[in-house]
Amino acid sequence: MSIKVLYFASLKDRVGRSGDELNIEAPLSVLEVWQRVNPNMNIPDTLLAAVNMEYVGLEAEVNDGDDVAFFPPVTGG
Amino acid sequence: MTIKLCAEIFDPWQELADFQAQAADMAGKYGATGIFVGTMRDFNQGDEVRGMYLEHYPGMTEKQLQRIVEQAQGRWQLLDVLLIHRIGQISPNDTLVLVAVWSAHRGDAFDASRFIMENLKSQAPFWKRETLESGQIRWVEKNSNGYLKKP
Numbered sequence: 001m002s003i004k005v006l007y008f009a010s011l012k013d014r015v016g017r018s019g020d021e022l023n024i025e026a027p028l029s030v031l032e033v034w035q036r037v038n039p040n041m042n043i044p045d046t047l048l049a050a051v052n053m054e055y056v057g058l059e060a061e062v063n064d065g066d067d068v069a070f071f072p073p074v075t076g077g
Numbered sequence: 078m079t080i081k082l083c084a085e086i087f088d089p090w091q092e093l094a095d096f097q098a099q100a101a102d103m104a105g106k107y108g109a110t111g112i113f114v115g116t117m118r119d120f121n122q123g124d125e126v127r128g129m130y131l132e133h134y135p136g137m138t139e140k141q142l143q144r145i146v147e148q149a150q151g152r153w154q155l156l157d158v159l160l161i162h163r164i165g166q167i168s169p170n171d172t173l174v175l176v177a178v179w180s181a182h183r184g185d186a187f188d189a190s191r192f193i194m195e196n197l198k199s200q201a202p203f204w205k206r207e208t209l210e211s212g213q214i215r216w217v218e219k220n221s222n223g224y225l226k227k228p
Contacts, residue, residue, distance in 0.1 A: 008132060008202065009206070010204070050202075053134070053141075054140075069134060071204070073218065074204065075203065076131070076162065076203025076204070076220075077174050077197050077201075
């Protein structure tokens with residue numbers, strides 16, 4: 001089972017990658033996904049998360065094949 | 078509803094003229110058009126800005142914009158909505174965003190266009206990276222609240 005992790009904007013610069021592939025054995029929470037792929041970085045306070053392009057909280061469940069995105073506050077318009 | 082992400086300079090007034098010309102079924106039905114045009118400034122937070130790159134999340138950005146417009150359509154009586162947002166490299170004086178709402182009456186047009194714009198600012202996944210006159214590059218950290226005064 002694998003999931004895709006994406007980073008955007010200043011967060012992409014901070015982690016130094018645009019994404020990760022993560023193999024999982026069972027469903028994880030969004031927070032657990034962050035901790036697996038960034039074990040040495042605390043999750044930023046203002047971080048936003050999406051699963052399959054829908055905003056979610058850090059407790060949301062992530063399953064096989066899901067796309068998880070992490071990004072800073074949005075600044076469009 | 079028409080939503081477009083645009084990687085090139087666009088003329089909001091031409092887009093409006095073209096849209097209205099093609100919407101023959103709306104003719105005679107709308108009494109109000111609410112329009113917001115956002116333009117890139119050459120200054121921000123006390124610094125001169127030379128240019129800007131607008132990043133987005135392909136797929137999610139369109140999905141969230143569509144959701145915001147659908148919410149507006151659910152709350153107000155709207156005949157049609159046109160939303161165009163720039164992406165990519167942008168220069169001062171370029172149009173960043175166009176929101177246009179057609180309705181029978183002004184209340185729906187004013188309120189729905191405002192709702193779409195404010196929700197776009199807080200929910201649509203776009204991020205601005207500015208290049209200052211000094212050459213420094215920085216990410217814009219957050220959008221301000223657009224509601225300055227209670228109506």
